[in-house]
Amino acid sequence: MREDRKLLIAYYMPEFPVPGATLPVLEALQESGADLIELGMPYSDPIGDGPVIQDAAHTAIRHGVTVRGILDMVKLAREGKGCRKITVPILLMGYSNPLIAYGGDCFMSDAVEVGVDGLLIPDMPPEESVDFLERARGFGLTVVYLISPTTPPERIELIDSLSTDFSYCLAVNATTGTGKLDDAGTDQRIAGYLERVRQHAKKKFVVGFGIKDRERVRSMWDLADGAVVGTALLQHVAGAKSPAETASLAAEFWNTLK
Numbered sequence: 703m704r705e706d707r708k709l710l711i712a713y714y715m716p717e718f719p720v721p722g723a724t725l726p727v728l729e730a731l732q733e734s735g736a737d738l739i740e741l742g743m744p745y746s747d748p749i750g751d752g753p754v755i756q757d758a759a760h761t762a763i764r765h766g767v768t769v770r771g772i773l774d775m776v777k778l779a780r781e782g783k784g785c786r787k788i789t790v791p792i793l794l795m796g797y798s799n800p801l802i803a804y805g806g807d808c809f810m811s812d813a814v815e816v817g818v819d820g821l822l823i824p825d826m827p828p829e830e831s832v833d834f835l836e837r838a839r840g841f842g843l844t845v846v847y848l849i850s851p852t853t854p855p856e857r858i859e860l861i862d863s864l865s866t867d868f869s870y871c872l873a874v875n876a877t878t879g880t881g882k883l884d885d886a887g888t889d890q891r892i893a894g895y896l897e898r899v900r901q902h903a904k905k906k907f908v909v910g911f912g913i914k915d916r917e918r919v920r921s922m923w924d925l926a927d928g929a930v931v932g933t934a935l936l937q938h939v940a941g942a943k944s945p946a947e948t949a950s951l952a953a954e955f956w957n958t959l960k
Contacts, residue, residue, distance in 0.1 A: 707737075708923040708927060708928055708929070709737040709738060709908060709927060709928030709929070710735065710736060710737050710919060710928065710929060710931070710959060710960065711736065711737060711738045711739070711740060711908060711910075711928055711929065711930040711931070712731045712736040712738075712739050712740065712930075712931060712932070712935060712956065713739075713740040713742065713755075713795065713910070713930060713931065713932025713933075713935065713936075714727055714728075714731065714739065714740070714741060714742065714932070714935060714936070714952075715741075715742040715744060715755065715758035715759060715761075715762050715936060716741055716742065716744070716762055716767050716771075716772055716775060717761075717762050717765040717766075717767050718758040718761050718762055718765075718936060718939070718940075718948075719758075719761060719939060719940050719941070719942055719948065720765075720942060720943065720944060720945060720948060721765045721766070721945075722945040723939075723942070723945040723948040723949070724741075724775050724779075725775060725778060725779055725784040725785040725945075726784075726785060726945045726946060726948065726949035727939070727945075727948055727949050727952045728779050728785055728788050729785035729786045729788065729949065730949040730950070730952045730953040730956070731952055731953075731956055732786070732788055732789070732790050733786070733953065734952070734953045734956035734957050734960075735956065735957075735960050736790060736956060737790060737791075737928070738790055738791045738792075738793065738928075739788075739790055739791070739792050739793070740792075740793045740794075740795045740822065740930065740932070741772060741776070741792060741793070741794055741795070742755065742758070742759065742762070742795055742796060742932075743769055743772060743794055743795065743796025743797070743800055743801075744758075744759035744760070744762040744763045744767050744796070745759060745796055745797040745799065745800055746759075746760075746763065747797075749797075749825070752933060754933045754936050754937055754940075755932065755933060755936065758936050758940075769796075769800050769801070769804050769809065770804070770812075772794065773812050773813060773816045773818070774816070776792055776813075776816045776817055776818055777815075777816035777817065779792075779817075780816065780817035791819040791820070792817065792818055792819055793818075793819060793820045793821065793822055793844070793846065794813065794818055794820075794821055794822070795821075795822040795823075795824070796823065797823065797824065797825050798823050798825050798826050801823070806834065806837065807837060810837060810838055810841040810843060811841060813841075813843065814841045814842055814843060818843065819843070819844055820843050820844025820845060820846060820866065820867075821838060821843055821844070821845055821846070822845075822846040822847075822848075822870060824848055828847050828860060828861055828864050829860075831845075831864075835864060838866075839866065843866075844866040844867050845864070845865065845866050846865055846866070846867075846868065846869065846870050847861045847864055847865045847869055847870070848861070848869070848870050848871075848872060849861055849869050849870070849871045849872065849899060849903075849907065850871075850872045851872065851873075851874065851891070851892075851895045855898065855901075855902045858898070858899055858902040858903055859902050859903070861903075862902065862903040862904055862905050862907075863904075865905060867905065867906070868905055868906040868907055868908060868927065868928075869899075869903060869905065869906075869907040869908075870907070870908055870909075870910060870930070871895075871896065871899055871907050871908065871909045871910075871926060872909075872910065872911045873892055873909050873910065873911045873912050873913065873922070874888070874892075874911055874912055889921070892909075892925065893925055896909065896925040896926055897925075899926075906927040906928070907926055907927055908926055908927055908928035908929065908930055909922045909925070909926045909928070909929055909930065910929070910930030910931075910932065911930075912933075913929050913930065913931050913934070914931065914933070914934035915934070915958070915959070916958060916959050916960070919931070919959050931959060934955070935952065935955055935956070938951055938952070938954070938955040939951040939952050939955070
């Protein structure tokens, strides 16, 4: 993460809402200024996600998206096949079961080979992932852990020490896209919470969950090192009928955030 600028990070679920959309959307997001892209790995029971991302995950599964398929799409994106060459960092975000089924070391080796930069696995507690973390570091993968508004200072320090480059702060204790960030009381609580993170974290941290427009992005930039937008992006492209329309809508939305 660069020292001199705030990050605007996109979360996108592959092949949503139509098959063939992934590579055009990656290109659109990169060309529109996304600094980093999180690709969701769909899972049938995404307990940490709200209805929008749950629906996107189920749609992706219906469209045949698998972990291996996502890796193949990343490879094409890095090679510039099917889109302009994607050079921004790519993180994969998803649940542990599909990775266990794939085979941990095999997955990490294949991920690095195709150009994945890092992983965010929400259902893998830091205290129980020492072996996973060491293996990921051995493969050169960044690992990102989550901090919530109720995380105590000593655990913030633990998570900060384990996250490779930066941590991901949940703006609210809620599933993705369902938290409300629209009242002064919430703003004050978030500001206090992120100030607490700043006091106890040595590495950078970004904020996600409930960030949907330029105003909210800028307010998070005042408090953290980056903002993650996912649910609002998926909502904006949900009605697309073709890969090209999906990419156009993704670019349209992303340009409103800057």
